[in-house]
Amino acid sequence: MGIVRKTQSVQIVLDEFRKNSTAISAVHLVTQLSTKLNKSTIYRILDKLEDDGVLHSFMGKDGVKRYAKCQNCNKTTHTDNHPHFQCTICGKINCLQVNVSLPDIPDYSVTSYQVFIQGKCKECL
Amino acid sequence: MGIVRKTQSVQIVLDEFRKNSTAISAVHLVTQLSTKLNKSTIYRILDKLEDDGVLHSFMGKDGVKRYAKCQNCNKTTHTDNHPHFQCTICGKINCLQVNVSLPDIPDYSVTSYQVFIQGKCKECL
DNA sequence: TCTATATTTGCAACTTAGTTGCATTAACAA
DNA sequence: TTGTTAATGCAACTAAGTTGCAAATATAGA
Ligand SMILES: [Zn+2]
Ligand SMILES: [Zn+2]
Ligand SMILES: [Zn+2]
Ligand SMILES: [Zn+2]
Numbered sequence: 001m002g003i004v005r006k007t008q009s010v011q012i013v014l015d016e017f018r019k020n021s022t023a024i025s026a027v028h029l030v031t032q033l034s035t036k037l038n039k040s041t042i043y044r045i046l047d048k049l050e051d052d053g054v055l056h057s058f059m060g061k062d063g064v065k066r067y068a069k070c071q072n073c074n075k076t077t078h079t080d081n082h083p084h085f086q087c088t089i090c091g092k093i094n095c096l097q098v099n100v101s102l103p104d105i106p107d108y109s110v111t112s113y114q115v116f117i118q119g120k121c122k123e124c125l
Numbered sequence: 126m127g128i129v130r131k132t133q134s135v136q137i138v139l140d141e142f143r144k145n146s147t148a149i150s151a152v153h154l155v156t157q158l159s160t161k162l163n164k165s166t167i168y169r170i171l172d173k174l175e176d177d178g179v180l181h182s183f184m185g186k187d188g189v190k191r192y193a194k195c196q197n198c199n200k201t202t203h204t205d206n207h208p209h210f211q212c213t214i215c216g217k218i219n220c221l222q223v224n225v226s227l228p229d230i231p232d233y234s235v236t237s238y239q240v241f242i243q244g245k246c247k248e249c250l
Numbered sequence: 251t252c253t254a255t256a257t258t259t260g261c262a263a264c265t266t267a268g269t270t271g272c273a274t275t276a277a278c279a280a
Numbered sequence: 281t282t283g284t285t286a287a288t289g290c291a292a293c294t295a296a297g298t299t300g301c302a303a304a305t306a307t308a309g310a
Contacts (some may be wrong), residue, residue, distance in 0.1 A: 003275050005286060013138075029268065038289045043268065047285090061239075063188040063296085064267075085233055096226055102242070105223055108210055109250060113242040114186075122232040130257060130306050152296065163260045168297065170258095188267085189296075 002051040002075060009037055013045045018053065023068040023084065023093040025060070056080050058114060060093065068095050083115035089124035127176040127200060134162055139172045142180065144240040148209065148218040150185070181205050183239060185218065202238050208240035214249035 003010060016029060026046055030039050046067055048054040053073030057065055070080045083100055086093045100115050128135060141154060150170055155164050171192055178198030182190055195205045208225055211218045225226040225240050 007277070007287065009288070012187040030267090032131075039267095040269075040290080041288055059184055059186060059188050061184060063184050063189065063190065079200060083227075083238070085230070085235075088236070096230060096233070098230055100225070100227060100240075102208075102225060102240075103223055105210070105221060105242075107247040108221070108242075108244055110210075110242055111213070112244070113240060115225075115238060115240050116236055116237040117227070117230075117233075118239070119233055119235040128306090132258065132306070134259070163294095165261080165298075166259055 001046045001048065003045075003054075009041050010045055010049075012036055013049070014054075017067075017069050021094070023066040023095065025064050025066045027064055051075070053078055058084055058116070059088070060120075061116065066093060068093075071097075080107065081112070083117050084095050085117045085119065085121070087121035088118055089098075089120055092121060094121070126169075128171065128173045128179075134166050135170055135174075136178070137161055138167065138174070139179075142192075142194050148183075148191040148220065150189045150191045152189055176200070178203055183209055183241070185211070186241065186243075193218075196222075206237070210242045210244065210246070212246035212249050213238050213243055216246055217246060219246070235238060 012033060013029065016032065017025060017117050026043060029042050033042060040075070046055065046057070046107070050057055050067070052075050053070055055067045056073065056078070057067045060066055064075055066084075068076075068084075073080050080095075083096045085096050085097065102110060102113060132135070137158060138154065141149060141157065151168060153165050154171070157169060171180065173180075175182055175192070177200050178195055180192045181195050181198065181203070182192045185191055193209075195203075198205050205220075208221045208223065209218055210221050219243070227235060227238060
């Protein structure tokens with residue numbers, strides 16, 4: 001349903017995304033903020049921020065959900081569609097501002113797709 | 126470590142992949158085969174069949190692991206690299222035998238990537 | 251075919267990510 | 281300032297997957 005009240009909890013969660021440019025997992029936030037916020041609160045806030053187009057989420061190879069800041073989305077239009085890159089050395093996951101286009105696929109009509117890439121990031125090369 | 130003995134349990138699991146051309150989740154096999162095999166046995170067999178290059182696995186959008194038959198892999202060489210397509214109507218997930226190529230990505234060195242696509246399949250169009 | 255041995259299986263208990271119901275707390279509009 | 285309603289904390293729960301160990305079984309060699 002999206003965020004209605006700008007509570008302290010919401011600010012605390014948003015601060016984590018301001019500090020970090022990389023994607024953050026729900027689990028990581030839960031341990032990171034364990035002294036300040038309850039687990040359920042964090043999951044619920046992430047959910048709402050996604051509804052509002054403030055964050056977007058994707059599934060890591062490990063089956064753990066991660067969140068990252070959206071660039072140009074809002075409550076009604078979610079346009080962020082880009083690959084995510086995980087460095088196999090440092091483990092960080094970043095949004096890539098590049099366009100991946102699919103070839104024609106006979107017998108199927110495509111409505112959306114996700115690309116997840118592994119390799120080494122600039123710092124670890 | 127891969128399969129060493131061709132047990133009945135292994136045959137039962139392989140039969141499910143012979144019957145189905147679509148990808149199958151571990152959870153689905155566990156419920157489907159609940160009268161014949163134990164949960165742990167199924168997870169362990171899937172793991173070994175993947176090591177052997179008989180099956181490959183990937184993560185669904187729901188964070189549930191799925192398995193599908195490999196075409197040309199074996200114990201030493203895993204070459205299967207293709208997108209997976211989930212129909213939003215019937216829910217079935219299929220391997221697509223098409224090639225997706227990435228654009229050049231500056232500052233990153235790519236070693237592997239996965240593509241997961243949503244849309245409608247031939248039967249549901 | 252029989253037997254020894256090592257692999258595989260079942261079971262129960264555990265871990266980890268995420269969810270839910272409900273009573274309490276806190277935004278915020280009036 | 282206060283009443284209303286959203287947001288929070290808590291504890292208990294679900295669901296996917298893992299693990300240790302004792303019992304079962306596949307297979308190689310006698
Ligand atoms: Zn790195
Ligand atoms: Zn992103
Ligand atoms: Zn379909
Ligand atoms: Zn496949």
